[in-house]
Amino acid sequence: MNPDAFDALVTNVRGDRLPRVWSLLVTVFGDLAQGDCAAIGSAPLNGIASLIGIRPEAVRVALHRLRKDGWIVSRRTGRRSAYALTPWGRTQSAGASPVIYARDPVESDAWLVLTDPSQPAQEAGQDLFPIASGVALAAAPAREAGELSLRLDCATPVPPWIAEKVCAPETVCQSRILATRLERLCLELVSTDCLSPLQIAVLRVVIVHEWRRIVLKVPRLPDHVFPDGWAGPDCRRHVSDLLSRLPKPRLDALDAVEAGQP
Amino acid sequence: MNPDAFDALVTNVRGDRLPRVWSLLVTVFGDLAQGDCAAIGSAPLNGIASLIGIRPEAVRVALHRLRKDGWIVSRRTGRRSAYALTPWGRTQSAGASPVIYARDPVESDAWLVLTDPSQPAQEAGQDLFPIASGVALAAAPAREAGELSLRLDCATPVPPWIAEKVCAPETVCQSRILATRLERLCLELVSTDCLSPLQIAVLRVVIVHEWRRIVLKVPRLPDHVFPDGWAGPDCRRHVSDLLSRLPKPRLDALDAVEAGQP
Numbered sequence: 001m002n003p004d005a006f007d008a009l010v011t012n013v014r015g016d017r018l019p020r021v022w023s024l025l026v027t028v029f030g031d032l033a034q035g036d037c038a039a040i041g042s043a044p045l046n047g048i049a050s051l052i053g054i055r056p057e058a059v060r061v062a063l064h065r066l067r068k069d070g071w072i073v074s075r076r077t078g079r080r081s082a083y084a085l086t087p088w089g090r091t092q093s094a095g096a097s098p099v100i101y102a103r104d105p106v107e108s109d110a111w112l113v114l115t116d117p118s119q120p121a122q123e124a125g126q127d128l129f130p131i132a133s134g135v136a137l138a139a140a141p142a143r144e145a146g147e148l149s150l151r152l153d154c155a156t157p158v159p160p161w162i163a164e165k166v167c168a169p170e171t172v173c174q175s176r177i178l179a180t181r182l183e184r185l186c187l188e189l190v191s192t193d194c195l196s197p198l199q200i201a202v203l204r205v206v207i208v209h210e211w212r213r214i215v216l217k218v219p220r221l222p223d224h225v226f227p228d229g230w231a232g233p234d235c236r237r238h239v240s241d242l243l244s245r246l247p248k249p250r251l252d253a254l255d256a257v258e259a260g261q262p
Numbered sequence: 263m264n265p266d267a268f269d270a271l272v273t274n275v276r277g278d279r280l281p282r283v284w285s286l287l288v289t290v291f292g293d294l295a296q297g298d299c300a301a302i303g304s305a306p307l308n309g310i311a312s313l314i315g316i317r318p319e320a321v322r323v324a325l326h327r328l329r330k331d332g333w334i335v336s337r338r339t340g341r342r343s344a345y346a347l348t349p350w351g352r353t354q355s356a357g358a359s360p361v362i363y364a365r366d367p368v369e370s371d372a373w374l375v376l377t378d379p380s381q382p383a384q385e386a387g388q389d390l391f392p393i394a395s396g397v398a399l400a401a402a403p404a405r406e407a408g409e410l411s412l413r414l415d416c417a418t419p420v421p422p423w424i425a426e427k428v429c430a431p432e433t434v435c436q437s438r439i440l441a442t443r444l445e446r447l448c449l450e451l452v453s454t455d456c457l458s459p460l461q462i463a464v465l466r467v468v469i470v471h472e473w474r475r476i477v478l479k480v481p482r483l484p485d486h487v488f489p490d491g492w493a494g495p496d497c498r499r500h501v502s503d504l505l506s507r508l509p510k511p512r513l514d515a516l517d518a519v520e521a522g523q524p
Binding site for chain 2 (some may be wrong): 114119
């Protein structure tokens with residue numbers, strides 16, 4: 001696909017604001033190089049970043065920080081550098097993947113969990129999403145003896161003040177914008193034949209990245225406790241459709257790429 | 263029945279402590295004279311009180327206070343005084359009767375009601391029994407739009423910290439003591455043939471009064487949200503059995519009584 005037409009596709013998905021480079025690279029590694037022996041060369045990394053609108057200097061700074069933070073390691077083969085996730089980075093990526101790539105809702109049940117307010121607050125676990133003092137939502141009943149768990153079925157809509165704690169109005173709005181953009185991409189991407197492996201990688205990365213920014217911000221709870229207008233289900237469906245139409249390119253196909261030359 | 267044997271029966275039900283006279287008289291009017299035209303003469307009133315162990319002076323003081331508080335009015339016919347509930351007093355009595363005289367639990371459903379903690383607290387209605395900030399129990403789902411109501415079925419036991427708010431440990435203990443005493447009375451009261459109308463009235467009054475002190479102290483919620491050991495269902499059954507064996511005497515049968523002469 002010619003660069004201008006492709007740039008329009010990318011801009012459609014990511015909007016006007018550039019993503020934070022550090023976070024975008026986490027998406028790149030998580031999507032394209034999560035496997036045990038997977039590594040990405042600096043040329044394809046810069047190639048992907050450049051097609052999204054990010055300059056090599058910003059990539060270099062972000063790679064340095066990711067290394068310092070324990071996400072990635074770098075390897076040098078001859079005059080080429082390659083980057084791979086550390087075991088810890090891989091665990092982080094693998095933990096988020098089921099949520100990011102799910103076609104169907106990850107959770108179907110919601111529970112209201114009540115804890116004794118006179119008891120010292122428990123450590124806020126991943127499992128409990130607090131909505132008021134001593135009151136939390138969870139995807140499973142509580143295991144502690146002193147807690148009361150009540151199932152919230154789909155037929156009982158939660159009141160807005162609860163739904164808005166689950167997902168802030170801005171995030172609902174972002175989900176609607178992304179659903180619209182992804183729907184447009186589904187329509188515009190009549191054929192993927194004309195896309196290079198690098199272009200496919202870039203589209204995957206922007207799609208996953210935009211969805212990841214939303215879905216990892218909200219708690220792991222079923223859609224029926226989200227506010228009216230939450231477009232998570234649409235996003236999930238479009239992400240899943242698009243990614244199956246844009247199969248992950250082989251890393252060696254990307255490695256042949258010179259930076260800036262898709 | 264001879265006075266000593268009868269006194270033992272009464273003491274068995276009421277225990278060692280004398281009831282508060284004001285409150286006992288509310289029970290007397292509510293049980294024996296709740297009807298529109300019902301009035302009790304001072305002679306039978308003193309007769310009932312005396313068999314429970316209360317002296318005429320204490321009755322006089324309590325009657326004065328009940329009149330001042332708007333519960334009763336006094337009428338004078340010749341040299342006799344009689345007392346009757348005011349319309350307001352009758353409404354109070356009639357409101358409590360379904361709870362006091364119920365053979366079966368008054369409520370079968372319990373609901374957990376969650377209110378938005380950021381909203382100003384609503385007037386604490388009779389209907390909502392608060393157990394924590396923004397969390398209440400109720401016998402019916404809430405009617406307000408912003409509230410979330412979840413049914414607490416019998417199969418889900420509530421944790422002790424909730425049950426103990428519904429009914430304090432002392433009240434649970436009182437219910438067990440009363441259930442034991444009423445059960446003993448059921449066994450001891452082989453026949454009611456030997457009881458005078460005044461003795462029947464006295465037994466009814468102490469039974470109703472002791473149960474009323476417990477049942478009006480606890481919220482109108484089903485037994486399954488009460489603590490382990492709550493003997494409300496036993497008390498309800500015994501009260502109901504005993505009252506049906508001790509039918510309400512006619513007021514004119516009591517009127518024939520001279521104080522202290524059952």
